[in-house]
Amino acid sequence: MTATPGSSHAAAAPRPVLPLALTAMGVVFGDIGTSPLYALRECFSGPHGIEPTPANILGVLSLVFWALILVISVKYVLFVMRADNRGEGGILALMALVRPAGLRTGARSAVVVTLGLFGAALLYGDGAITPAISVLSAVEGLRLAAPGLTPYVVPIAIAVLVALFLLQSRGTARIGALFGPVMALWFATLAVLGAVAVARAPEVLAAASPLHGLAFFARNGGHGFLVLGTVVLAVTGGEALYADMGHFGFRPIRLVWFVVALPALLLNYFGQGARLLGDPGDAEHAFFHLAPEWGQLPLVVLATAATVIASQAVISGAFSLTRQAVQLGFAPRVAIEHTSAHAIGQIYVPVVNWALMIATITLVVAFGESSRLAAAYGIAVTGTMVITTVLAFFVARDRWGWPLAVALAVSGSLLAIDLAFFSANMVKVADGGWVPLAIGAAVYVLMSTWKRGRELLQRRLVEVTVPFERLLDEIRQRSPYVVQRPGVYMLTSRDGTPPALVRNLRHNDVLHAPAVFLTIVTEEMPSVPDAERLTIERPAPGFVRVLAHYGFMEIPSVPEVIGRLNTAGIELPPDEVTYFLGREIVVATALPGMALWRERLFALMSRNAARAIDFYQIPSWRVFEVGTQIDL
Numbered sequence: 001m002t003a004t005p006g007s008s009h010a011a012a013a014p015r016p017v018l019p020l021a022l023t024a025m026g027v028v029f030g031d032i033g034t035s036p037l038y039a040l041r042e043c044f045s046g047p048h049g050i051e052p053t054p055a056n057i058l059g060v061l062s063l064v065f066w067a068l069i070l071v072i073s074v075k076y077v078l079f080v081m082r083a084d085n086r087g088e089g090g091i092l093a094l095m096a097l098v099r100p101a102g103l104r105t106g107a108r109s110a111v112v113v114t115l116g117l118f119g120a121a122l123l124y125g126d127g128a129i130t131p132a133i134s135v136l137s138a139v140e141g142l143r144l145a146a147p148g149l150t151p152y153v154v155p156i157a158i159a160v161l162v163a164l165f166l167l168q169s170r171g172t173a174r175i176g177a178l179f180g181p182v183m184a185l186w187f188a189t190l191a192v193l194g195a196v197a198v199a200r201a202p203e204v205l206a207a208a209s210p211l212h213g214l215a216f217f218a219r220n221g222g223h224g225f226l227v228l229g230t231v232v233l234a235v236t237g238g239e240a241l242y243a244d245m246g247h248f249g250f251r252p253i254r255l256v257w258f259v260v261a262l263p264a265l266l267l268n269y270f271g272q273g274a275r276l277l278g279d280p281g282d283a284e285h286a287f288f289h290l291a292p293e294w295g296q297l298p299l300v301v302l303a304t305a306a307t308v309i310a311s312q313a314v315i316s317g318a319f320s321l322t323r324q325a326v327q328l329g330f331a332p333r334v335a336i337e338h339t340s341a342h343a344i345g346q347i348y349v350p351v352v353n354w355a356l357m358i359a360t361i362t363l364v365v366a367f368g369e370s371s372r373l374a375a376a377y378g379i380a381v382t383g384t385m386v387i388t389t390v391l392a393f394f395v396a397r398d399r400w401g402w403p404l405a406v407a408l409a410v411s412g413s414l415l416a417i418d419l420a421f422f423s424a425n426m427v428k429v430a431d432g433g434w435v436p437l438a439i440g441a442a443v444y445v446l447m448s449t450w451k452r453g454r455e456l457l458q459r460r461l462v463e464v465t466v467p468f469e470r471l472l473d474e475i476r477q478r479s480p481y482v483v484q485r486p487g488v489y490m491l492t493s494r495d496g497t498p499p500a501l502v503r504n505l506r507h508n509d510v511l512h513a514p515a516v517f518l519t520i521v522t523e524e525m526p527s528v529p530d531a532e533r534l535t536i537e538r539p540a541p542g543f544v545r546v547l548a549h550y551g552f553m554e555i556p557s558v559p560e561v562i563g564r565l566n567t568a569g570i571e572l573p574p575d576e577v578t579y580f581l582g583r584e585i586v587v588a589t590a591l592p593g594m595a596l597w598r599e600r601l602f603a604l605m606s607r608n609a610a611r612a613i614d615f616y617q618i619p620s621w622r623v624f625e626v627g628t629q630i631d632l
Contacts, residue, residue: 020252025187026179028244028253029261030310031130032072032237033186036268037137037287037303039233040064042374044276044283047431048226052280059216059224061207061273063231068262071235071385071421075414077257080242080388081250083395088526088553089245091119091388092324096524096552098394112391113451117330119387120321121443123239125436126380127318128359130236131311133377135160137370138307141288141300154368158361164308165357168315169337169348179309186306187264189299193290194264194271201274228424229378234269236381237310239388243317246526246553318356319349320553327522327552329454330447332609336555359439367432376432380440382422389415446605449594453602453632456593457584458492460630465496471505472540480509482542486572487512488562489580490612494519494547500580500626512578514570517545520556520616527551534564544570558616579623581612589631599632 043060044052050060085093095116139157142149149156198204206212217224241253272286282289291299325331337348367373393411396402402410425433466474489498498517504510528549535547548561558579562572586606588599613620 017252017255020248021255022180022184024180024244024248024252025256025260026181026183026309027247027313027316028240029183029187029237029256030179030306030313031134031240032235033183033190033261033265034134034138034303034307034310035234035236036190036265036272037307038133038370038374039230040269040272040276041283041286042230042233042371043227045371047371047375048223048229048427049283050220050223050227052276052283054277055212055219056216057273057276057280058204058207058212059219060227060231061204061270062210062213063216063228064234064269065208065266066210066213067231067235067421068265070414070417072238072241072257073262075389075417076238076241077254079410079414080392081245081253083392083399084245084250085524086526086551087246087249090243090321090324091116091123091239091384091391092321092328092330092552093246093526094388094391094395095119096328097399098391112394114448115387115390117447117451118440118444119384119391120325120330121447122380122383122387122436122440123321124318124356124443125439126236126239126384127314128356128439129363129373129377129380129436130314131161131164131307131356132360132363132367133370133373134307134310135164135304136364136373138300138303140370141296141303144285144288145296145300154364157364160304160308161311161360161364162357164311165315165353165360168353169350179312182302182305183309184260186302187260189302190268191264194267194269197271197274197290198267201277204270204274204277207270207273225420226424226427228421229428230374232378232382232421232425233374234265236377239381239384240313240317242388243320244313315353315356318352319347322349322352323347323555324552325447327550327554328524329522330451332450332605333612333615335610335614338555363435372432375428376435378425379422379428379433380436382418382425383440386415386418386422389418446601449598449601450605452594453586453599453606456632457586457630460632461499461584462493462496465493465499466502468495468497468539471497471502474505475511478505478509480505480511483510483512485512485576485578486514486516487578487580488516488518488558488572490518490520490558490616491582492519494521495545498580498582499628500582500624503626504580504624513542514572515543516565516570516572517543518558518561519545519547521547521549523549523551525551526553528554534561534568536565536568536570556616558618574619577622579618581618581623581625583625583627585627585629587629587631591631593632602632 040060042049044050050056081089083094083097085097095112098112136157139153139160142153241257245253271290275286275289276283288296288299322331322334323336326333334349334351337350363373367376389411393407396407396411397404429437489501491498501515528551533549535549537545539545546561546565548556550556559574562574562577565572584606586603588596588603590596593599594602612618613623
């Protein structure tokens with residue numbers, strides 16, 4: 001029996017769309033939903049801001065309008081979201097979809113992996129900046145609503161962020177039910193405030209014509225192109241729509257986008273534009289000035305709540321991304337805690353949480369203002385957008401069977417837009433754009449080093465592995481003492497011999513019966529159907545070889561495997577099983593493989609990886625570890 005592709009989603013009962021849509025509103029749309037706080041402001045008052053003349057206001061609004069239509073509606077919602085990996089989305093799920101079992105070697109596979117890893121690495125940079133700029137931009141509304149609190153804007157923002165990160169270990173199950181209604185109120189507020197302002201200056205609706213956008217470029221030349229680097233702030237969060245597709249399905253997300261989010265965002269952007277037509281000097285506070293004076297403080301409170309929700313979604317996304325990276329072999333094992341007994345997607349990864357908290361608070365303190373942070377924002381987002389489009393092209397060709405001309409026309413058009421945004425953002429590198437690039441580069445080095453190091457380690461282990469037939473010969477020659485208690489030997493090879501068994505046999509002349517060789521196999525799909533979970537072979541009397549197949553969205557459980565084996569007729573009483581684990585002590589050497597500094601980095605990561613006992617939920621009191629030094 002072998003694990004074969006199949007869809008567990010297809011067999012699942014359809015879930016009600018409207019309740020899912022409300023929940024998705026709170027989880028998926030926080031990032032893009034809070035963009036009106038700073039996107040239009042930065043177009044006119046940021047480092048590369050343009051003078052807010054009536055023609056420029058209509059031109060920028062036209063660019064924002066068509067960015068939302070082309071990038072979010074067309075690219076992500078209608079095109080990329082079709083590329084689901086058994087219902088799951090996100091950059092690593094897309095990479096796994098492009099890299100089927102038969103194409104895991106060669107130049108193309110290397111390119112796909114490099115793109116996928118760097119896209120995932122950039123998302124960590126985005127994950128550090130999004131909470132910082134979102135919360136800070138909301139709290140900055142106090143400068144208008146309560147001027148006396150202006151000196152405390154940064155401390156208040158830091159306090160909100162610290163509280164947010166400290167609460168992560170409790171999970172979002174208890175407060176998650178509030179996310180949807182709060183974001184529904186937020187979008188309703190955006191729509192009402194924008195509609196009132198548009199009613200006072202309906203001429204602003206002319207910006208829906210692409211002619212105003214084209215005229216903007218013709219009029220402003222290179223400066224107009226640089227403004228694209230801030231226009232892109234209006235579409236940050238588009239990747240979240242795709243990444244969170246597995247939690248809700250594409251129908252609820254599409255419903256919320258076209259019925260709620262898109263109309264509300266457009267009304268608010270056009271409302272801010274209408275406000276600027278009447279008062280061009282109000283660019284810095286155009287959003288909060290949409291509300292009457294009595295409503296500005298409540299709007300600050302609501303905006304802060306919305307940005308906290310947006311930050312929560314980004315942090316949870318980083319947790320999920322880390323789990324996928326670990327399962328796919330791109331990151332060492334880390335402690336992963338479940339915060340809900342019912343929702344598998346609700347997890348907490350302490351090391352990622354504290355790293356993001358330190359990075360986010362450092363950014364708030366270092367930059368001090370959301371306008372300065374905006375200079376660092378956008379590069380990570382646009383870089384990931386470019387990579388997503390490239391990978392989606394391969395899916396259109398290989399999975400959907402699109403003709404080359406059609407795939408090139410669609411992907412090429414979208415890629416041209418992505419590259420324009422990315423190029424415009426490159427001028428931000430010196431002003432802070434280096435921050436997400438540095439974070440992304442560091443994460444990429446870690447992930448690629450771990451992947452390459454595991455490949456080399458596996459090769460070294462194979463070189464010293466005793467073939468199974470030779471093991472049987474050695475057993476016949478030694479006639480060891482057979483302990484009538486099961487021994488489960490964990491190993492990474494699908495057909496190797498556990499070093500722990502060989503060393504126990506040679507040093508102690510002891511053999512456990514039955515001897516179960518257990519290998520955890522991560523398939524490049526989100527989940528594996530129950531019927532395909534185990535592959536069981538009996539290579540010789542007294543020996544059982546088991547391959548336990550898991551998806552990259554699942555966390556393997558050895559006790560669960562033991563329970564399934566008992567059900568399958570292989571008697572393994574949990575209280576009698578001894579688990580034998582190998583523990584490789586990696587030593588960096590001058591042997592061919594990686595640069596010495598990368599081997600040392602890999603050795604450091606290997607030493608600090610979470611113990612297999614904890615990661616695979618193995619009872620520690622029944623474990624016997626055997627250490628082996630491996631020269632890398």
